[in-house]
Amino acid sequence: MLAISSRMHIFLHDTNGRRAVFGDQEYFQHDTHWRDNIPFYEYFHGDTGAGLGANHQTSWTGLIAKLIQQQGERRTR
Secondary structure (H helix, E strand, O other): OOOHHHHHHHHOEOOOOOEHHHOOOHHHHHOOOOOOOOOEEEEEOOOOOOEEEEEEOOHHHHHHHHHHHHHHHHHHO
């Protein structure tokens, strides 16, 4: 079983500047007011990483940010 922190890539920009979590929602991919406000969804598409179900801009967002930070710190060591 993979640790949740190893799946955080869906929240990061890919080589094309897109975040998998936004799926095909072009507005969120490109709008300057939204593209860096990352919601945490209840479910994620297993193949694409797109967020599905209810989304939450609550403490989950802080958790995800911390996990992304920790993943980055591990890679720099």
